[in-house]
Amino acid sequence: MAAGSDRALVSRRSNAAWLTVSAQRIAAYLAKKEPVGGCAGWPRYEVDQDTWVAIGGELGHDEVELFGLWADAERIYLALRGGLDPCIVSVSLRPTGFPSLGRSHYPAIHFERAIHDLYGYAPVGALDRRPWLDHGAWGVTAPLAAAYSAEKRDPADYDFLPVHGEGLHQIPVGPVHAGIIEPGHFRFTANGETIVRLEARLGYVHKGIDGLLADVDLERATRIVARISGDSTVAYSFAFARAIETALAVDTPPRAQTLRGVMAELERIANHFGDVGAICNDASFPLIHAHCGIFRERVLAVSDSAFGHRLMMDRVVPGGVAEDILPGGGARILSLLDEIAPAFTEIVRLYDDTPSLQDRTCGTGKIPPDLVPLWAPGGFVGRASGRCFDARRDFAYPPYAGAAFDVPVLQEGDVNARVWIRIREVEQSIGLLRTWLAALPDGEVQVPIRPSSGDREGVAVGEAFRGDVMIWVRLVQGRVVRCHARDPSWLQWPLLEAAMEGTIVADFPLCNKSFNCSYSGHDL
Helix, strand or coil, rough: CCCCHHHHHHHHHHCCCCCCHHHHHHHHHHHHHHCCEEECCCCECCHHHHHHHHHHHCCCCCCCEEEEECCCCEEEEEECCCCCCHEEEEEECCCCECCCCCCCCCHHHHHHHHHHHHCCCCCCCCCCCCCCCCCCCCECCCCCCCCCCCCCCCCCCCCCCCCCCCCCCCEEEECCCCCCCCEEEEEEEECEEEEEEEEEEEECCCCCCCHHHCCECCHHHHHHHHHCCCHHHHHHHHHHHHHHHHHHCCCCCCHHHHHHHHHHHHHHHHHHHHHHHHHHHHCHHHHHHHHHHHHHHHHHHHHHHHCCCCCCCCCEEEEEECCCCCCHHHHHHHHHHHHHHHHHHHHHHHHHHHHHHHHHCCCCCCHHHHHHHHHHHCCHHHHCCCCCCCHHHHCCCCCCCCCCCCCCCCCCCHHHHHHHHHHHHHHHHHHHHHCCCCCCCCCCECCCCCCCEEEEEEEEEEEECCCCCEEEEEEEEEEEEEEEEHHHHHHEEEEEHHCCCCCEHHHHCCCCHCCCCCHHHHCC
Protein backbone atom coordinates (compact mmCIF):
# COMPACT_ATOMS: atom_id res chain seq x y z
CA MET A 1 0.00 0.00 0.00
CA ALA A 2 1.42 3.38 -0.96
CA ALA A 3 1.84 6.21 1.48
CA GLY A 4 -1.07 7.99 -0.21
CA SER A 5 -3.30 5.06 0.68
CA ASP A 6 -1.94 5.24 4.22
CA ARG A 7 -3.08 8.86 4.45
CA ALA A 8 -6.51 8.01 3.07
CA LEU A 9 -6.91 5.28 5.67
CA VAL A 10 -5.98 7.69 8.44
CA SER A 11 -8.43 10.25 7.11
CA ARG A 12 -11.30 7.77 7.08
CA ARG A 13 -10.58 6.72 10.64
CA SER A 14 -10.26 10.29 11.85
CA ASN A 15 -13.73 11.07 10.55
CA ALA A 16 -15.32 7.87 11.87
CA ALA A 17 -17.80 7.92 14.73
CA TRP A 18 -16.27 7.91 18.19
CA LEU A 19 -17.66 4.86 19.88
CA THR A 20 -17.67 5.52 23.63
CA VAL A 21 -19.48 8.05 25.77
CA SER A 22 -16.30 9.90 26.78
CA ALA A 23 -15.10 9.95 23.17
CA GLN A 24 -18.45 11.30 22.01
CA ARG A 25 -18.23 14.07 24.59
CA ILE A 26 -14.77 15.03 23.30
CA ALA A 27 -16.15 15.05 19.75
CA ALA A 28 -18.90 17.39 20.96
CA TYR A 29 -16.35 19.75 22.52
CA LEU A 30 -14.56 19.98 19.17
CA ALA A 31 -17.60 19.91 16.88
CA LYS A 32 -17.77 23.68 16.38
CA LYS A 33 -14.04 24.09 15.91
CA GLU A 34 -12.14 23.90 12.65
CA PRO A 35 -8.91 21.89 12.57
CA VAL A 36 -5.76 23.94 12.36
CA GLY A 37 -4.57 24.23 8.77
CA GLY A 38 -1.43 22.46 7.60
CA CYS A 39 -1.78 19.53 10.03
CA ALA A 40 -1.50 16.15 8.32
CA GLY A 41 -1.91 12.70 9.78
CA TRP A 42 -4.41 13.57 12.49
CA PRO A 43 -6.32 16.79 13.09
CA ARG A 44 -5.26 19.37 15.66
CA TYR A 45 -7.66 21.78 17.31
CA GLU A 46 -6.76 24.99 19.12
CA VAL A 47 -8.82 25.12 22.35
CA ASP A 48 -9.39 27.38 25.34
CA GLN A 49 -8.70 26.50 28.96
CA ASP A 50 -12.23 25.31 29.70
CA THR A 51 -12.19 22.88 26.77
CA TRP A 52 -8.71 21.73 27.75
CA VAL A 53 -9.95 20.89 31.25
CA ALA A 54 -13.08 19.21 29.92
CA ILE A 55 -11.12 17.01 27.52
CA GLY A 56 -8.56 16.22 30.21
CA GLY A 57 -11.38 15.03 32.45
CA GLU A 58 -12.27 12.34 29.91
CA LEU A 59 -8.78 10.83 29.84
CA GLY A 60 -8.62 7.38 31.34
CA HIS A 61 -12.35 6.76 30.92
CA ASP A 62 -14.17 4.71 28.26
CA GLU A 63 -10.93 3.87 26.43
CA VAL A 64 -9.89 7.50 25.95
CA GLU A 65 -6.11 7.29 26.28
CA LEU A 66 -3.34 9.83 26.71
CA PHE A 67 -0.96 9.42 23.79
CA GLY A 68 1.35 12.36 24.29
CA LEU A 69 1.74 15.69 26.08
CA TRP A 70 4.46 18.12 25.02
CA ALA A 71 5.19 21.78 24.30
CA ASP A 72 7.02 24.23 22.11
CA ALA A 73 7.71 27.94 22.42
CA GLU A 74 4.10 28.81 21.61
CA ARG A 75 1.76 26.04 22.78
CA ILE A 76 1.06 22.99 24.91
CA TYR A 77 -0.04 19.95 22.90
CA LEU A 78 -2.13 16.95 23.92
CA ALA A 79 -2.57 13.86 21.75
CA LEU A 80 -5.26 11.36 22.68
CA ARG A 81 -6.75 8.19 21.30
CA GLY A 82 -10.50 7.94 21.67
CA GLY A 83 -12.86 5.03 21.98
CA LEU A 84 -12.54 1.83 20.00
CA ASP A 85 -11.73 3.67 16.79
CA PRO A 86 -7.97 3.87 16.21
CA CYS A 87 -7.84 7.58 15.55
CA ILE A 88 -5.69 10.11 17.32
CA VAL A 89 -6.75 13.72 17.78
CA SER A 90 -4.54 16.46 19.16
CA VAL A 91 -5.50 19.70 20.84
CA SER A 92 -3.31 22.67 21.68
CA LEU A 93 -3.45 25.49 24.18
CA ARG A 94 -1.59 28.73 24.69
CA PRO A 95 0.75 28.13 27.63
CA THR A 96 -0.09 31.03 29.94
CA GLY A 97 -1.55 29.48 33.07
CA PHE A 98 -2.45 26.18 31.49
CA PRO A 99 -4.55 23.95 33.78
CA SER A 100 -2.89 20.76 34.96
CA LEU A 101 -4.27 17.56 33.45
CA GLY A 102 -2.45 15.58 36.13
CA ARG A 103 -5.05 16.64 38.67
CA SER A 104 -7.58 14.29 37.08
CA HIS A 105 -5.30 11.96 35.09
CA TYR A 106 -2.15 10.84 36.89
CA PRO A 107 -0.27 9.66 33.75
CA ALA A 108 -0.01 13.33 32.71
CA ILE A 109 2.07 14.29 35.76
CA HIS A 110 5.52 13.28 34.50
CA PHE A 111 4.83 14.93 31.14
CA GLU A 112 3.84 18.18 32.87
CA ARG A 113 6.92 18.13 35.06
CA ALA A 114 9.11 17.71 31.95
CA ILE A 115 7.30 20.56 30.18
CA HIS A 116 7.90 22.83 33.18
CA ASP A 117 11.60 21.91 33.27
CA LEU A 118 12.14 22.54 29.56
CA TYR A 119 9.84 25.51 28.92
CA GLY A 120 9.00 26.98 32.31
CA TYR A 121 5.24 26.60 31.80
CA ALA A 122 3.78 25.96 35.25
CA PRO A 123 0.63 23.80 35.17
CA VAL A 124 -1.98 25.42 37.38
CA GLY A 125 -3.11 23.13 40.18
CA ALA A 126 -0.37 20.56 39.59
CA LEU A 127 -0.20 17.80 42.21
CA ASP A 128 3.58 17.39 41.87
CA ARG A 129 5.84 20.38 41.25
CA ARG A 130 9.19 18.64 41.65
CA PRO A 131 11.67 18.88 38.78
CA TRP A 132 11.78 15.82 36.55
CA LEU A 133 14.45 16.17 33.85
CA ASP A 134 16.22 19.16 35.44
CA HIS A 135 18.61 17.84 38.11
CA GLY A 136 20.10 21.26 38.79
CA ALA A 137 23.17 20.90 36.57
CA TRP A 138 22.06 23.01 33.59
CA GLY A 139 22.81 26.46 34.95
CA VAL A 140 19.56 27.73 33.39
CA THR A 141 15.87 27.27 33.91
CA ALA A 142 13.46 26.73 31.02
CA PRO A 143 16.29 26.27 28.48
CA LEU A 144 13.93 25.96 25.49
CA ALA A 145 11.99 29.12 26.30
CA ALA A 146 13.15 32.08 28.41
CA ALA A 147 16.40 30.35 29.46
CA TYR A 148 16.93 32.31 32.66
CA SER A 149 20.27 31.85 34.39
CA ALA A 150 20.09 29.77 37.53
CA GLU A 151 22.53 28.63 40.14
CA LYS A 152 23.39 24.98 39.97
CA ARG A 153 22.09 22.85 42.80
CA ASP A 154 23.03 19.54 44.32
CA PRO A 155 21.62 16.81 42.00
CA ALA A 156 21.06 14.61 45.06
CA ASP A 157 18.72 17.22 46.56
CA TYR A 158 15.41 15.59 45.66
CA ASP A 159 12.35 15.03 47.81
CA PHE A 160 11.21 11.45 47.41
CA LEU A 161 7.61 10.84 48.38
CA PRO A 162 7.24 10.01 52.08
CA VAL A 163 6.13 6.62 53.33
CA HIS A 164 4.90 6.24 56.90
CA GLY A 165 4.76 3.10 59.00
CA GLU A 166 6.63 1.11 61.60
CA GLY A 167 9.68 -0.96 60.73
CA LEU A 168 10.28 0.68 57.35
CA HIS A 169 13.69 1.34 55.88
CA GLN A 170 14.94 2.76 52.58
CA ILE A 171 17.27 1.15 50.05
CA PRO A 172 18.78 3.46 47.42
CA VAL A 173 19.81 1.79 44.15
CA GLY A 174 21.63 3.67 41.40
CA PRO A 175 21.87 5.84 39.43
CA VAL A 176 25.11 3.99 38.63
CA HIS A 177 24.50 0.28 38.14
CA ALA A 178 26.62 -2.78 37.53
CA GLY A 179 27.29 -3.68 33.90
CA ILE A 180 26.57 -1.30 31.04
CA ILE A 181 22.93 -0.35 31.65
CA GLU A 182 21.97 3.31 31.63
CA PRO A 183 21.64 5.35 34.84
CA GLY A 184 18.46 5.65 36.85
CA HIS A 185 17.85 5.94 40.58
CA PHE A 186 15.42 3.65 42.40
CA ARG A 187 14.39 4.37 45.97
CA PHE A 188 12.90 1.35 47.75
CA THR A 189 10.94 1.64 50.97
CA ALA A 190 10.72 -1.83 52.47
CA ASN A 191 9.63 -3.73 55.52
CA GLY A 192 12.30 -6.38 55.75
CA GLU A 193 12.50 -7.74 52.19
CA THR A 194 8.94 -6.74 51.22
CA ILE A 195 8.68 -3.61 49.09
CA VAL A 196 6.15 -1.06 50.33
CA ARG A 197 6.95 1.54 47.69
CA LEU A 198 9.33 1.92 44.80
CA GLU A 199 9.92 5.39 43.38
CA ALA A 200 12.07 5.89 40.30
CA ARG A 201 13.99 9.06 39.55
CA LEU A 202 15.03 9.43 35.93
CA GLY A 203 16.51 12.11 33.69
CA TYR A 204 20.18 11.17 34.15
CA VAL A 205 20.70 10.68 30.41
CA HIS A 206 18.89 13.83 29.32
CA LYS A 207 20.59 14.80 26.04
CA GLY A 208 18.54 17.83 25.03
CA ILE A 209 16.78 16.02 22.18
CA ASP A 210 13.96 18.57 21.96
CA GLY A 211 16.49 21.37 21.74
CA LEU A 212 18.62 19.56 19.18
CA LEU A 213 15.53 19.09 17.00
CA ALA A 214 14.64 22.80 16.97
CA ASP A 215 15.43 24.75 13.79
CA VAL A 216 17.58 22.15 12.02
CA ASP A 217 17.75 20.90 8.47
CA LEU A 218 16.02 17.65 7.61
CA GLU A 219 19.19 15.60 7.22
CA ARG A 220 20.49 16.52 10.66
CA ALA A 221 17.10 15.94 12.27
CA THR A 222 16.96 12.49 10.69
CA ARG A 223 20.31 11.57 12.24
CA ILE A 224 19.37 12.91 15.68
CA VAL A 225 16.10 10.97 15.77
CA ALA A 226 17.96 7.77 14.88
CA ARG A 227 20.01 8.20 18.05
CA ILE A 228 17.27 8.87 20.61
CA SER A 229 17.33 5.24 21.80
CA GLY A 230 19.87 3.05 20.05
CA ASP A 231 18.00 -0.22 20.47
CA SER A 232 15.00 1.34 18.66
CA THR A 233 16.86 3.29 15.99
CA VAL A 234 14.88 1.72 13.13
CA ALA A 235 11.54 2.29 14.86
CA TYR A 236 12.28 5.95 15.60
CA SER A 237 13.59 6.58 12.08
CA PHE A 238 10.58 4.80 10.61
CA ALA A 239 8.08 6.92 12.56
CA PHE A 240 9.99 10.14 11.85
CA ALA A 241 10.15 9.41 8.13
CA ARG A 242 6.41 8.72 8.03
CA ALA A 243 5.68 11.95 9.92
CA ILE A 244 7.72 13.92 7.38
CA GLU A 245 6.14 12.12 4.44
CA THR A 246 2.66 12.69 5.86
CA ALA A 247 3.33 16.41 6.33
CA LEU A 248 4.68 16.81 2.79
CA ALA A 249 2.35 14.32 1.03
CA VAL A 250 5.20 12.09 -0.15
CA ASP A 251 4.53 8.59 -1.47
CA THR A 252 7.38 6.17 -0.74
CA PRO A 253 8.20 3.38 -3.22
CA PRO A 254 6.77 -0.09 -2.45
CA ARG A 255 10.23 -1.65 -2.28
CA ALA A 256 11.32 0.92 0.32
CA GLN A 257 8.17 0.28 2.36
CA THR A 258 8.89 -3.44 2.48
CA LEU A 259 12.56 -2.96 3.34
CA ARG A 260 11.54 -0.70 6.22
CA GLY A 261 9.36 -3.49 7.55
CA VAL A 262 12.18 -6.01 7.19
CA MET A 263 14.51 -3.81 9.21
CA ALA A 264 11.86 -3.09 11.85
CA GLU A 265 11.17 -6.80 12.39
CA LEU A 266 14.87 -7.69 12.53
CA GLU A 267 15.25 -5.03 15.22
CA ARG A 268 12.27 -6.46 17.12
CA ILE A 269 13.60 -10.02 16.96
CA ALA A 270 17.11 -9.06 18.09
CA ASN A 271 15.80 -7.14 21.11
CA HIS A 272 13.31 -9.82 22.11
CA PHE A 273 16.05 -12.46 21.98
CA GLY A 274 18.20 -10.29 24.22
CA ASP A 275 15.36 -9.66 26.67
CA VAL A 276 14.29 -13.29 26.99
CA GLY A 277 17.87 -14.30 27.72
CA ALA A 278 18.44 -11.48 30.21
CA ILE A 279 15.22 -12.23 32.11
CA CYS A 280 16.24 -15.87 32.45
CA ASN A 281 19.69 -14.81 33.58
CA ASP A 282 18.17 -12.66 36.34
CA ALA A 283 16.18 -15.75 37.33
CA SER A 284 19.49 -17.63 37.74
CA PHE A 285 19.26 -19.65 34.53
CA PRO A 286 22.25 -18.51 32.45
CA LEU A 287 21.98 -21.32 29.89
CA ILE A 288 19.05 -19.68 28.11
CA HIS A 289 20.83 -16.34 28.39
CA ALA A 290 23.81 -17.79 26.53
CA HIS A 291 21.72 -19.25 23.73
CA CYS A 292 19.61 -16.13 23.30
CA GLY A 293 22.77 -14.03 23.27
CA ILE A 294 24.00 -16.10 20.33
CA PHE A 295 20.65 -15.72 18.54
CA ARG A 296 20.75 -11.95 19.03
CA GLU A 297 24.32 -11.70 17.80
CA ARG A 298 23.51 -13.66 14.67
CA VAL A 299 20.56 -11.39 13.89
CA LEU A 300 22.78 -8.32 14.32
CA ALA A 301 25.43 -9.88 12.10
CA VAL A 302 22.98 -10.69 9.30
CA SER A 303 21.54 -7.17 9.60
CA ASP A 304 25.05 -5.85 9.02
CA SER A 305 25.56 -8.11 6.01
CA ALA A 306 22.19 -7.12 4.51
CA PHE A 307 22.04 -3.40 5.35
CA GLY A 308 25.62 -2.41 6.19
CA HIS A 309 25.08 -1.68 9.88
CA ARG A 310 24.42 -4.00 12.83
CA LEU A 311 21.70 -1.74 14.25
CA MET A 312 20.60 -0.54 10.79
CA MET A 313 21.11 3.03 11.99
CA ASP A 314 20.52 5.80 9.41
CA ARG A 315 19.07 3.31 6.92
CA VAL A 316 15.44 4.48 7.14
CA VAL A 317 15.16 8.07 5.89
CA PRO A 318 12.36 10.38 4.74
CA GLY A 319 11.43 9.33 1.23
CA GLY A 320 12.36 5.67 1.64
CA VAL A 321 15.57 3.98 2.67
CA ALA A 322 19.12 5.26 2.31
CA GLU A 323 20.36 2.23 0.36
CA ASP A 324 18.94 -0.92 -1.16
CA ILE A 325 19.44 -4.27 0.54
CA LEU A 326 22.90 -5.61 -0.31
CA PRO A 327 23.19 -8.41 -2.90
CA GLY A 328 22.27 -11.75 -1.34
CA GLY A 329 21.07 -10.05 1.84
CA GLY A 330 17.54 -11.40 1.64
CA ALA A 331 18.75 -14.96 1.11
CA ARG A 332 21.09 -14.68 4.08
CA ILE A 333 18.28 -13.45 6.32
CA LEU A 334 15.99 -16.29 5.23
CA SER A 335 18.75 -18.85 5.77
CA LEU A 336 19.37 -17.53 9.28
CA LEU A 337 15.67 -17.68 10.12
CA ASP A 338 15.55 -21.30 8.99
CA GLU A 339 18.39 -22.10 11.40
CA ILE A 340 17.27 -20.00 14.36
CA ALA A 341 13.52 -20.75 14.41
CA PRO A 342 13.80 -24.44 15.43
CA ALA A 343 16.64 -23.69 17.85
CA PHE A 344 14.57 -20.98 19.53
CA THR A 345 11.63 -23.40 19.77
CA GLU A 346 13.86 -25.71 21.82
CA ILE A 347 14.88 -22.86 24.10
CA VAL A 348 11.21 -21.98 24.60
CA ARG A 349 10.48 -25.59 25.52
CA LEU A 350 13.35 -25.50 28.02
CA TYR A 351 11.96 -22.30 29.56
CA ASP A 352 8.50 -23.80 29.88
CA ASP A 353 9.74 -27.10 31.31
CA THR A 354 12.03 -25.66 34.00
CA PRO A 355 10.20 -25.42 37.36
CA SER A 356 12.83 -23.17 38.92
CA LEU A 357 12.26 -20.60 36.17
CA GLN A 358 8.49 -20.81 36.43
CA ASP A 359 8.76 -20.32 40.19
CA ARG A 360 10.55 -17.01 39.65
CA THR A 361 8.52 -15.63 36.73
CA CYS A 362 4.93 -16.81 37.28
CA GLY A 363 2.96 -14.43 39.47
CA THR A 364 5.93 -12.08 39.95
CA GLY A 365 5.70 -8.38 39.16
CA LYS A 366 2.00 -8.31 38.32
CA ILE A 367 0.57 -5.02 37.11
CA PRO A 368 -2.67 -4.21 38.97
CA PRO A 369 -5.40 -4.69 36.34
CA ASP A 370 -7.14 -1.41 37.17
CA LEU A 371 -4.03 0.56 36.18
CA VAL A 372 -3.82 -0.81 32.63
CA PRO A 373 -6.72 1.19 31.10
CA LEU A 374 -5.58 4.26 33.06
CA TRP A 375 -1.98 4.24 31.83
CA ALA A 376 -2.59 2.51 28.46
CA PRO A 377 0.91 1.02 28.23
CA GLY A 378 2.09 -0.15 24.84
CA GLY A 379 4.08 -3.13 23.68
CA PHE A 380 4.60 -6.33 25.61
CA VAL A 381 3.90 -4.50 28.89
CA GLY A 382 0.38 -3.69 27.79
CA ARG A 383 -0.34 -6.84 25.78
CA ALA A 384 0.78 -9.06 28.67
CA SER A 385 -1.84 -7.27 30.79
CA GLY A 386 -4.80 -7.51 28.44
CA ARG A 387 -4.42 -4.29 26.40
CA CYS A 388 -4.94 -5.38 22.81
CA PHE A 389 -3.15 -2.59 20.94
CA ASP A 390 -0.42 -2.78 18.31
CA ALA A 391 0.25 0.21 16.06
CA ARG A 392 1.25 -2.07 13.18
CA ARG A 393 -2.24 -3.54 13.09
CA ASP A 394 -4.37 -0.74 14.52
CA PHE A 395 -2.88 2.02 12.36
CA ALA A 396 -2.05 -0.36 9.50
CA TYR A 397 0.80 1.63 7.99
CA PRO A 398 2.88 0.18 5.12
CA PRO A 399 4.06 -2.53 4.84
CA TYR A 400 1.82 -3.88 7.63
CA ALA A 401 -1.43 -2.87 5.95
CA GLY A 402 -2.85 -6.12 4.62
CA ALA A 403 -0.10 -8.25 6.19
CA ALA A 404 -1.19 -11.40 8.00
CA PHE A 405 0.08 -11.56 11.58
CA ASP A 406 -1.39 -12.13 15.02
CA VAL A 407 -1.10 -9.78 18.00
CA PRO A 408 -0.63 -11.97 21.10
CA VAL A 409 -2.47 -10.83 24.22
CA LEU A 410 -2.41 -12.32 27.72
CA GLN A 411 -4.15 -11.30 30.93
CA GLU A 412 -1.80 -12.31 33.75
CA GLY A 413 0.36 -9.17 33.69
CA ASP A 414 3.37 -10.85 35.32
CA VAL A 415 6.97 -11.50 34.29
CA ASN A 416 6.03 -14.81 32.69
CA ALA A 417 3.35 -13.17 30.53
CA ARG A 418 5.80 -10.54 29.34
CA VAL A 419 8.21 -13.32 28.36
CA TRP A 420 5.53 -15.18 26.42
CA ILE A 421 4.41 -12.06 24.54
CA ARG A 422 8.01 -11.65 23.38
CA ILE A 423 8.18 -15.32 22.35
CA ARG A 424 4.99 -15.10 20.30
CA GLU A 425 6.06 -11.82 18.72
CA VAL A 426 9.33 -13.41 17.58
CA GLU A 427 7.31 -16.14 15.87
CA GLN A 428 5.08 -13.59 14.15
CA SER A 429 8.05 -11.47 13.07
CA ILE A 430 9.75 -14.48 11.50
CA GLY A 431 6.57 -15.14 9.51
CA LEU A 432 6.42 -11.53 8.29
CA LEU A 433 10.07 -11.58 7.23
CA ARG A 434 9.64 -14.78 5.26
CA THR A 435 6.60 -13.40 3.47
CA TRP A 436 8.16 -10.06 2.57
CA LEU A 437 11.55 -11.39 1.49
CA ALA A 438 9.94 -14.06 -0.67
CA ALA A 439 8.15 -11.38 -2.69
CA LEU A 440 10.28 -8.23 -2.35
CA PRO A 441 8.95 -5.64 -4.83
CA ASP A 442 11.24 -4.32 -7.53
CA GLY A 443 11.88 -0.65 -8.12
CA GLU A 444 13.52 2.36 -6.57
CA VAL A 445 14.10 2.70 -2.84
CA GLN A 446 13.94 6.46 -2.32
CA VAL A 447 12.18 9.52 -3.69
CA PRO A 448 13.37 13.10 -3.14
CA ILE A 449 11.90 15.24 -0.37
CA ARG A 450 10.98 18.65 -1.73
CA PRO A 451 10.22 21.50 0.68
CA SER A 452 6.67 22.82 0.60
CA SER A 453 5.65 26.38 1.20
CA GLY A 454 4.11 27.41 4.48
CA ASP A 455 3.91 25.81 7.88
CA ARG A 456 3.29 22.05 7.85
CA GLU A 457 2.80 19.54 10.67
CA GLY A 458 2.98 15.77 10.52
CA VAL A 459 2.30 13.02 13.06
CA ALA A 460 3.08 9.31 12.92
CA VAL A 461 2.93 6.39 15.33
CA GLY A 462 5.06 3.29 14.82
CA GLU A 463 5.47 0.06 16.75
CA ALA A 464 8.94 -0.32 18.27
CA PHE A 465 9.85 -3.52 20.09
CA ARG A 466 8.86 -1.83 23.40
CA GLY A 467 5.60 -0.42 22.07
CA ASP A 468 4.26 2.61 20.25
CA VAL A 469 6.58 5.49 19.35
CA MET A 470 4.94 8.79 18.44
CA ILE A 471 6.63 11.51 16.37
CA TRP A 472 5.23 15.00 15.84
CA VAL A 473 7.09 17.40 13.57
CA ARG A 474 6.59 20.95 12.32
CA LEU A 475 8.24 22.07 9.08
CA VAL A 476 8.73 25.51 7.56
CA GLN A 477 10.13 25.57 4.03
CA GLY A 478 11.31 22.01 4.53
CA ARG A 479 13.26 22.85 7.68
CA VAL A 480 12.43 21.16 10.98
CA VAL A 481 11.50 23.96 13.38
CA ARG A 482 10.22 21.60 16.09
CA CYS A 483 10.01 17.86 16.60
CA HIS A 484 8.85 15.82 19.58
CA ALA A 485 9.41 12.10 20.08
CA ARG A 486 7.42 10.16 22.69
CA ASP A 487 8.89 6.85 23.80
CA PRO A 488 6.59 4.07 25.07
CA SER A 489 8.59 4.05 28.31
CA TRP A 490 6.86 7.24 29.50
CA LEU A 491 3.74 5.18 30.14
CA GLN A 492 5.55 2.06 31.35
CA TRP A 493 8.02 3.24 34.02
CA PRO A 494 5.27 4.13 36.54
CA LEU A 495 3.72 0.68 36.11
CA LEU A 496 7.02 -0.92 37.08
CA GLU A 497 6.77 0.98 40.37
CA ALA A 498 3.24 -0.34 40.88
CA ALA A 499 4.19 -3.91 39.92
CA MET A 500 6.90 -3.99 42.60
CA GLU A 501 4.60 -3.25 45.54
CA GLY A 502 4.31 -6.31 47.76
CA THR A 503 7.16 -8.16 46.04
CA ILE A 504 10.63 -8.65 47.47
CA VAL A 505 13.70 -6.56 46.77
CA ALA A 506 15.49 -9.52 45.19
CA ASP A 507 12.83 -9.66 42.44
CA PHE A 508 13.50 -6.12 41.24
CA PRO A 509 16.20 -6.99 38.65
CA LEU A 510 13.92 -9.66 37.21
CA CYS A 511 10.89 -7.35 37.02
CA ASN A 512 12.93 -4.43 35.73
CA LYS A 513 14.32 -6.52 32.90
CA SER A 514 10.87 -7.88 32.04
CA PHE A 515 9.75 -4.27 31.50
CA ASN A 516 13.05 -3.17 29.92
CA CYS A 517 11.98 0.47 29.74
CA SER A 518 14.28 2.84 27.92
CA TYR A 519 16.17 5.40 29.98
CA SER A 520 17.52 7.22 26.94
CA GLY A 521 14.23 7.32 25.06
CA HIS A 522 12.44 8.65 28.14
CA ASP A 523 15.00 11.23 29.25
CA LEU A 524 14.96 13.20 25.96
